[in-house]
Amino acid sequence: MAERSRSAAAVWSDPDFAGxxxxxxxxxxxxxxxxxxxxxARVVAEETPEPRLIVDVAGGGGAFLSVLLEAFPGARGVWLDASPTMLERARSELARFGDRVEFRPGDMTELRAAGVPGDADLIASSRASHHLDRAELHGFYQExxxxxxxxxxxxxxxxIAPEEVWNRRFRSARKKFTPPRPAGTHHHDRPLPGIEDHLDGYRAAGITEVDIAWKAFYTCLFMGRAAPR
Known part of the structure; x- marks a missing residue:
């Protein structure tokens, strides 16, 4: 496990912090x-209407996997996260899907070591890879x-990390849409990767069909499709 990822995993394994x-x-x-x-879910469905296997990496409380499994009732899901607290919440949130969901503890920088199966039709992740540096991020995309x-x-x-002029604008405007988090409920010890770090990572991993399907303030939905075999 890379050093920066190890540090983040330790923080999220603290039940008080994660809670x-x-x-x-x-x-x-x-x-x-x-x-x-x-x-x-809608974009994936346009070309892959019946995915069989969905993997949610650093799945947290299960919000993303829940949406995907509802959108694709024929799919089974694999949930992966390093946090025992997140596992407890995800088991509760995803209980209605029964044996369609398999839960695996593990770090996003060691997918194979965690037993993530191959031939996934969709691998998703949400609000986790910003804890990685550029090299670790590219390693995650590659694996x-x-x-x-x-x-x-x-x-x-x-x-993502925007340019400083946009950081100031976003920080002020975002307060009109979401309540501020209490101090100490998020952990960022280094600058976040930028948009180009993500796009470069996709392309270096061989996924050249990549775009930003949605963006608001500091958050982007990156989507890419691998070439057919």
Missing amino acids: AWLAADPRGEHDLLALPRLIA AAGLLAGGGWLVNLDH
């Missing part, structure tokens, strides 16, 4: 990420791409 984050995570009308999750079936999708809904 406080979950309690402060916006829901309902304040959840700005409900729309991009639905967009991801994830290698676990995709031909024509499979790699989807990442994550925060």
